[in-house]
Amino acid sequence: MSPLSNAFAFQGGCHCGQLRMTFSTALDPASIIPRACDCSFCQKHGAAYVSDPAGQLSVVMQSPNALRRYRQGSNTAEFLLCDRCGVLVAVVFEHNACMYGAVNARSLEEPTGFASAVPASPQSLAPAEKVARWSQLWIPDVELVTSGT
Numbered sequence: 001m002s003p004l005s006n007a008f009a010f011q012g013g014c015h016c017g018q019l020r021m022t023f024s025t026a027l028d029p030a031s032i033i034p035r036a037c038d039c040s041f042c043q044k045h046g047a048a049y050v051s052d053p054a055g056q057l058s059v060v061m062q063s064p065n066a067l068r069r070y071r072q073g074s075n076t077a078e079f080l081l082c083d084r085c086g087v088l089v090a091v092v093f094e095h096n097a098c099m100y101g102a103v104n105a106r107s108l109e110e111p112t113g114f115a116s117a118v119p120a121s122p123q124s125l126a127p128a129e130k131v132a133r134w135s136q137l138w139i140p141d142v143e144l145v146t147s148g149t
Contacts, residue, residue: 007055012089012108014082018066019089023103023139025055029113034105035120041072041079045088048117049102056141057101059090064146074127077134080144092142095131100138 008029013020025032034048059080061067068083077093092101105114122130 010103010108010112012103014085014087014089014107016082016085016087018062018084019059019080019082019087021057021059021089021103021107023050023052023055023057023108025052027052027055030115032112033115034117035102036117038119038121039073039123041070042088045104046106047088047091047104048106049091049120050105050108050114051102051138053137053140055139057090057103057139058143058145061144061146067144073123074130076127076130092144093131093134093138095135098140099142099144100134100140101142102134102138 007024007026010023011020012023032050032052034050036048066083068081070079070081071077077091079088080090080092081088087107088104089107090101090103092099105112122133125133
C-alpha cells in the first residue's frame, strides 16, 4: 500500500484502542456522504459507512485476537469488530482476489467534515447485486495487519 498523493488521512478505531485504522482518500471530505445501512445489525451499531473506490484502508490490530469477524444477512460481507469493546469499525468482502471495504464513519475521530448520512438499504439487493454495487463504491485497497508484524 503506497500513500495517496494529496490525500486526507482519517484516523479512527475502537473504543479501547485494540483496533486502529486509517482511511485515506483524495476526495474532499464535504463530498463524502456516509451511508446509514437500515439492516437491524447496522442500526443496532449506529453504523454509517464511507468509502472511496480510489482510497485506501488500513486496520491495525494490537494482537491477532483483537479482531472479531461477523457475518449476517446474506453472508456476503464480513463486519470487523473489536473483540474487547465491541465497536464496529468497518465492513469488508472479498471478490476476484481483492478485499474491498467501507469504514464506519462513526468510528473515526472527529471532526471529519463529511456530509450528513443518508439511508441505504442493501438488504433489498440480491447477493450478486450487492457484490456489483460494493465493487464500484467500496475501497479496493484494504489491509488488515497485526501491530509489530
